[in-house]
Amino acid sequence: xxxxxxxxxxxxxxxxxxxxxxxxxxxxxxxxxxxxxxxxxxxxxxxxxxxxxxxxxxxxxxxxxxxxxxxxxxxxxxxxxxxxxxxxxxxxxxxxxxxxxxxxxxxxxxxxxxxxxxxxxxxxxxxxxxxxxxxxxxxxxxxxxxxxxxxxxxxxxxxxxxxxxxxxxxxxxxxxxxxxxxxxxxxxxxxxxxxxxxxxxxxxxxxxxxxxxxxxxxxxxxxxxxxxxxxxxxxxxxxxxxxxxxxxxxxxxxxxxxxxxxxxxxxxxxxxxxxxxxxxxxxxxxxxxxxxxxxxxxxxxxxxxxxxxxxxxxxxxxxxxxxxxxxxxxxxxxxxxxxxxxxxxxxxxxxxxxxxxxxxxxxxxxxxxxxxxxxxxxxxxxxxxxxxxxxxxxxxxxxxxxxxxxxxxxxxxxxxxxxxxxxxxxxxxxxxxxxxxxxxxxxxxxxxxxxxxxxxxxxxxxxxxxxxxxxxxxxxxxxxxxxxxxxxxxxxxxxxxxxxxxxxxxxxxxxxxxxxxxxxxxxxxxxxxxxxxxxxxxxx
Amino acid sequence: xxxxxxxxxxxxxxxxxxxxxxxxxxxxxxxxxxxxxxxxxxxxxxxxxxxxxxxxxxxxxxxxxxxxxxxxxxxxxxxxxxxxxxxxxxxxxxxxxxxxxxxxxxxxxxxxxxxxxxxxxxxxxxxxxxxxxxxxxxxxxxxxxxxxxxxxxxxxxxxxxxxxxxxxxxxxxxxxxxxxxxxxxxxxxxxxxxxxxxxxxxxxxxxxxxxxxxxxxxxxxxxxxxxxxxxxxxxxxxxxxxxxxxxxxxxxxxxxxxxxxxxxxxxxxxxxxxxxxxxxxxxxxxxxxxxxxxxxxxxxxxxxxxxxxxxxxxxxxxxxxxxxxxxxxxxxxxxxxxxxxxxxxxxxxxxxxxxxxxxxxxxxxxxxxxxxxxxxxxxx
Numbered sequence: 007x008x009x010x011x012x013x014x015x016x017x018x019x020x021x022x023x024x025x026x027x028x029x030x031x032x033x034x035x036x037x038x039x040x041x042x043x044x045x046x047x048x049x050x051x052x053x054x055x056x057x058x059x060x061x062x063x064x065x066x067x068x069x070x071x072x073x074x075x076x077x078x079x080x081x082x083x084x085x086x087x088x089x090x091x092x093x094x095x096x097x098x099x100x101x102x103x104x105x106x107x108x109x110x111x112x113x114x115x116x117x118x119x120x121x122x123x124x125x126x127x128x129x130x131x132x133x134x135x136x137x138x139x140x141x142x143x144x145x146x147x148x149x150x151x152x153x154x155x156x157x158x159x160x161x162x163x164x165x166x167x168x169x170x171x172x173x174x175x176x177x178x179x180x181x182x183x184x185x186x187x188x189x190x191x192x193x194x195x196x197x198x199x200x201x202x203x204x205x206x207x208x209x210x211x212x213x214x215x216x217x218x219x220x221x222x223x224x225x226x227x228x229x230x231x232x233x234x235x236x237x238x239x240x241x242x243x244x245x246x247x248x249x250x251x252x253x254x255x256x257x258x259x260x261x262x263x264x265x266x267x268x269x270x271x272x273x274x275x276x277x278x279x280x281x282x283x284x285x286x287x288x289x290x291x292x293x294x295x296x297x298x299x300x301x302x303x304x305x306x307x308x309x310x311x312x313x314x315x316x317x318x319x320x321x322x323x324x325x326x327x328x329x330x331x332x333x334x335x336x337x338x339x340x341x342x343x344x345x346x347x348x349x350x351x352x353x354x355x356x357x358x359x360x361x362x363x364x365x366x367x368x369x370x371x372x373x374x375x376x377x378x379x380x381x382x383x384x385x386x387x388x389x390x391x392x393x394x395x396x397x398x399x400x401x402x403x404x405x406x407x408x409x410x411x412x413x414x415x416x417x418x419x420x421x422x423x424x425x426x427x428x429x430x431x432x433x434x435x436x437x438x439x440x441x442x443x444x445x446x447x448x449x450x451x452x453x454x455x456x457x458x459x460x461x462x463x464x465x466x467x468x469x470x471x472x473x474x475x476x477x478x479x480x481x482x483x484x485x486x487x488x489x490x491x492x493x494x495x496x497x498x499x500x501x502x503x504x505x506x507x508x509x510x511x512x513x514x515x516x517x518x519x520x521x522x523x524x525x526x527x528x529x530x531x532x533x534x535x536x537x538x539x540x541x542x543x544x545x546x
Numbered sequence: 547x548x549x550x551x552x553x554x555x556x557x558x559x560x561x562x563x564x565x566x567x568x569x570x571x572x573x574x575x576x577x578x579x580x581x582x583x584x585x586x587x588x589x590x591x592x593x594x595x596x597x598x599x600x601x602x603x604x605x606x607x608x609x610x611x612x613x614x615x616x617x618x619x620x621x622x623x624x625x626x627x628x629x630x631x632x633x634x635x636x637x638x639x640x641x642x643x644x645x646x647x648x649x650x651x652x653x654x655x656x657x658x659x660x661x662x663x664x665x666x667x668x669x670x671x672x673x674x675x676x677x678x679x680x681x682x683x684x685x686x687x688x689x690x691x692x693x694x695x696x697x698x699x700x701x702x703x704x705x706x707x708x709x710x711x712x713x714x715x716x717x718x719x720x721x722x723x724x725x726x727x728x729x730x731x732x733x734x735x736x737x738x739x740x741x742x743x744x745x746x747x748x749x750x751x752x753x754x755x756x757x758x759x760x761x762x763x764x765x766x767x768x769x770x771x772x773x774x775x776x777x778x779x780x781x782x783x784x785x786x787x788x789x790x791x792x793x794x795x796x797x798x799x800x801x802x803x804x805x806x807x808x809x810x811x812x813x814x815x816x817x818x819x820x821x822x823x824x825x826x827x828x829x830x831x832x833x834x835x836x837x838x839x840x841x842x843x844x845x846x847x848x849x850x851x852x853x854x855x856x857x858x859x860x861x862x863x864x865x866x867x868x869x870x871x872x873x874x875x876x877x878x879x880x881x882x883x884x885x886x887x888x889x890x891x892x893x894x895x896x897x898x899x900x901x902x903x904x905x906x907x908x909x910x911x912x913x914x915x916x917x918x919x920x921x922x923x924x925x926x
Contacts, residue, residue: 062666069662072618073655079622080651083629084640093626094633095878102630102889105623109896112615117903120612124906204637206873216879497644497716505648516655523663530670 008501010490013085016509018476020077023517025239025472027071032145032236033243034064035138039131040270046127052262053269054123060247062527065119070520072112077513085500088199088493092484094209095216097154100147100223107144111137142236149235153228155484156475157296160221161185165486167349169388170337171298171329172486176225179218183353185487188212190350191364192492194376199488200496205368212367227292234285237277238468241416244274245461250528252457256450267457268427278420278460282413287319293478294320297485299395300478302330303402331396338388346387347380394481402478409470416463423456552859556875558883559631562890564855566623569897571850572741572843573617575734578687579742580609581661583765585677585684592673602758603680606746607665612907614661616900618654623893630881634874635861639697642710645718646696653689660686691734698853699727701862703787708864726787729780736776737849740769741842744818748839749908751831759835760825766838767818770811777811789866794856807848814841 038060045053082089093101114137122130158165162178164185192199202208222228248267255263294301301307305316307330314324350360357380364371425434426443443449479485483493499505552560584607591600629636640647660683667676699721700707706720721727743765750758784792794800821835860868 066659066662066666069615069658072615073658076618076622076654076658077651079625080647083625083636084644084647084651087637087640090629090633090637090640091878093629094876098630098879098881099885101626102885105619105626106889106892106896108622109616109619109893110899112619113896113899113903116612116616117899117906120903120907124910200637200641203634204641206634206869209634209875209877210872213877214879219879219882219885495644496641499644499648499716499718509648509652512652512655516659520659520663523659523667526670527666 008494008498010494012503012506013494013500014490016506016513017078017081017085019510019513020074020081021476022469022472023513024071024074024078025468026517026521027067027074028145029239029242029468030064030067030246031071031141031243032138032239033241033245034060034067034247035134035141036240036244036273037247037270038064038134039138040273041266042127042131042134044269046131052265056266058122059528061119061122063524065115066520066524066527068112068115070517070524074517085495086483086490086493087495088203088488089483091199091203092154095219096158096160097151097222099219099221100150100154104144104147107140107147111140111144114140145236145239146232149232150222150225150228152475153225153231154222156231156479157225157227157292158484158487159225159227160216160218161487168384169334169391169486170340171334173296173298175296175486176221177218179221180216181214183355184212184215186350186353187355187360187363189487190346190355190360190376190379191367191369191371194360194371194379195364195369196375197369198494198496199492200494202367202369204496208367211363227296230285230288230292234281234289237281237285238464238471241274241277241281241464242461242468244270244277245457245464248274248457249454249461252454256454259446259450264427264453267453271423271427271457274460275420275424278416278464282417286413290320297479298329299331299334299392300402300474302328302334303395303399303478304406304474306399306403307331308396308399331392334392335389338385338392341384341388344384345380346382346384349384350380391481398477398480402474405470405477406474409467409474412463412466412470414463416460416467419456419459419463423453423460426452426456552870552872553875555881555883556631556872558886559627559875559881560855560858560871562886563624563627563631564851565890566620566627567854568847568850570617570620570624572846573613573620574687574690575738575741575846576745576843577610577614577617577661577742578691578735578738579740579765580606580746581684581687581742582739583742583746583761584610585680587761588680589677592677598757602755602761604668605750605753605758608907609745609749610661611665612904613900614658616896618658619896621654631876632861632871632874633876633878635701638707638710638874639700642706642716643693643696643700643721644716646693646721648693650690650693653686653693656682656686657690688735691731691738695731695734696721696724696727699724699730701857702726702730702784702791704862704864707862726780726783729776729783733773733776733780736769736772737846740766740773741839741846743767743769744814744838744842747818747821748836751835752908754831756825756829756831759831760822763818763822763825763835763838766842767815767822770815770818770842773811787865788863790860790863790868791853791856793866795852798856800852800856803848804852807845807852810841810845810848814838814845817841 038057041053041057041060044050045057082093114133118130118133118137121133153159157175159176160179161175162180162182163174164178164180164182165172166174167182167186188199188202191202195201218224248271251263251266254260255267293304301320305313305328307328309332310327310330312325312327316328317326318324320326320328347357350356357376360376361371361373422437422441424430425437426441426449428434438444441448441452443452481489483490494500584603587599587603587606590596591603625636660679664676664679664683667679696706699705703724703726704711705724706717709720710716743762745762747759747762747766750762781792781795784795795804817834818838821832821838824830824832857863857868859870859872861871861874862869
């Protein structure tokens with residue numbers, strides 16, 4: 007089997023770059039709305055000019071977000087084409103509904119850009135709010151797709167049959183016999199899913215594998231993930247603007263930047279307070295329930311241990327043990343006498359049926375290899391996959407705790423910055439005393455530091471959180487069901503170094519160039535008219 | 547094959563796909579054409595210090611700013627429709643046409659940000675650098691059909707797909723040796739520049755700028771004339787390599803649409819020649835100029851419908867027969883058609899909002915960065 011690491015890294019690069027732009031796409035509208043509301047009340051042109059500048063950055067950012075989104079989408083169908091089977095079934099509903107969100111967020115953004123400053127401010131606010139709603143809806147749907155990969159809702163106890171420590175993923179909306187038959191054929195043929203589903207008439211031969219098209223949207227895991235991810239994105243996106251203004255205020259001392267910070271800081275403050283205390287907690291509970299191996303990796307639980315604080319937060323019971331891999335292995339061993347053949351038989355799948363089905367699908371499988379697969383012990387499959395998961399313990403564990411630490415930094419910075427900006431009885435005096443703010447210069451410096459820490463803490467926390475989410479579900483792409491090798495491309499070109507290097511180069515150049523362009527748009531004044539007037543000899 | 551044998555769900559998939567492709571093609575053709583004309587005039591502005599070229603380039607480029615992202619979204623819509631309704635085809639294409647699709651994706655990656663960067667850095671960076679970004683923006687656009695048109699040529703005359711199905715071998719360049727591909731690509735490129743020119747001409751009538759109209763018409767007409775060679779060449783290629791489509795277009799169900807298209811081509815040729823003569827000799831614009839963009843758009847839509855749908859009920863045509871669309875369809879679940887109609891409803895709503903934005907941008911001149919007094923001075 008070809009080495010999948012370069013493809014996994016390429017995908018991770020694309021997803022992280024997309025995350026940068028998505029965060030701004032979701033966060034900057036909050037800043038724009040705050041500024042427009044302030045402008046509507048004060049009529050101070052400073053706010054409208056700032057809205058124009060933030061909108062220009064948002065427009066370039068949106069273009070980059072759209073192309074990196076396209077990259078991620080094609081990454082799914084081209085680099086991980088096995089996911090086409092999921093796209094055509096479990097996650098089709100959110101992806102199709104996302105078209106509504108994507109098309110409408112674009113048209114409302116265009117309408118906002120075209121009409122800004124030309125129509126009543128109230129109408130501009132309404133347009134950007136509608137844009138924001140569609141953008142959030144888009145984020146909601148895409149997160150539900152990713153959440154299905156993390157907790158494959160609607161597959162009931164299919165994963166549990168192989169991995170006894172796993173929970174049931176909602177009601178059974180799928181045909182387990184077909185899924186198991188397909189899995190055994192993949193194992194026996196050594197082919198990825200793409201090699202099967204690309205053949206004409208395969209879909210009609212396999213038939214219905216999903217009975218409820220909306221299942222991905224009904225998952226409790228998805229619901230919490232959606233809120234957790236959207237909050238993180240908005241915090242980061244609006245945090246960029248706060249940090250940028252904080253820096254400008256620190257460098258120039260221009261009070262206008264202070265005005266801008268004050269306009270947008272309160273909504274960000276509320277989000278930063280809610281994210282770890284409410285949503286982070288619920289997210290943790292979902293991981294405990296639906297991703298047992300990931301939770302054990304996060305807590306470094308190679309062996310089961312006791313920690314009252316973690317147990318209280320995770321299970322609501324300080325005396326509950328933190329379940330470690332030792333217990334998972336023990337549960338695997340309970341299936342020592344069960345083979346894949348037994349599992350197949352319990353679903354009515356005989357060897358002849360499997361051979362016949364593979365012939366119909368145009369997949370050649372060697373009888374000996376099929377026997378070998380069917381005689382494999384479920385315990386062996388289970389233990390091997392646990393070994394693969396355990397090998398990632400260090401990265402997941404340390405990333406998780408670094409994420410927590412950076413989240414705490416952002417949280418404390420948000421708590422500190424508000425009393426510095428506003429006069430909050432008692433709190434302002436305490437914070438100013440702790441930070442030793444006794445002059446305008448020290449105030450400027452601390453406003454910059456604190457806004458920067460909100461931003462950086464948010465970024466690090468989100469980036470590592472995503473790493474924990476993705477690496478923590480390995481060795482599966484679809485948790486408990488499919489390995490990366492099964493959704494990998496059939497084309498040998500995808501594995502060539504030249505392709506990986508060229509793709510990485512283009513992705514980096516475009517995205518870094520785009521970020522630089524956003525910086526230019528945000529920092530340089532438009533001299534277009536001046537230049538044109540000078541060329542024409544027009545004064546004034 | 548009996549067309550009535552195609553299940554209704556598959557038919558809905560095909561119609562939705564055709565609708566999306568037709569809309570997408572109009573937008574991308576417009577933006578590809580406008581992009582190259584803009585890059586050219588931005589270059590002239592820099593090289594000749596020509597303020598008119600500067601203003602014309604910037605005014606033309608408003609079309610890109612307003613429509614490029616909306617154009618792109620229809621590409622995403624097509625991908626989801628394909629993967630949702632015809633997953634087998636997507637799986638086969640992403641395997642056999644891995645390299646051409648990668649070329650398209652790389653081009654999209656460069657193209658869309660470069661449009662936004664070109665617009666928002668105009669007047670903020672050195673003109674020479676800006677000019678270079680303009681050419682990156684313009685040329686990267688043509689990389690998109692360079693890749694994706696292989697998909698169309700392969701489902702019309704499966705050369706790379708045929709090689710793969712018979713030998714299991716994937717060659718990155720076989721799709722480019724498909725005899726249908728290059729005539730189709732040429733036909734596409736000429737259509738994009740011609741459409742871009744005519745759209746510019748129509749919109750320039752709103753600014754009453756005769757020079758602008760003249761430039762648009764010139765580009766539109768030159769590439770329309772070029773189409774008089776590229777079109778028949780593609781048609782002739784179909785005769786040899788995809789007789790089912792050729793028959794359907796020339797003597798079959800799609801002949802009426804094909805004839806209407808030809809009548810529109812003749813009309814466009816006459817109206818644009820008349821407009822070109824008037825703008826260049828009498829320095830005036832005939833009232834019919836506004837219709838040029840509309841006629842050219844209708845031609846592109848009809849051409850794409852004829853090209854795509856004439857393969858029905860097949861998805862992949864092999865000479866005078868083919869592989870049915872049903873063979874690639876999604877039977878993994880029953881796609882709720884009510885949801886499909888709701889999504890289509892919202893997409894139509896998005897077209898209406900886009901129309902509103904375009905109206906404000908072009909008719910009400912909301913996207914007007916250059917004050918009227920400066921424009922007047924330039925045009926004098």
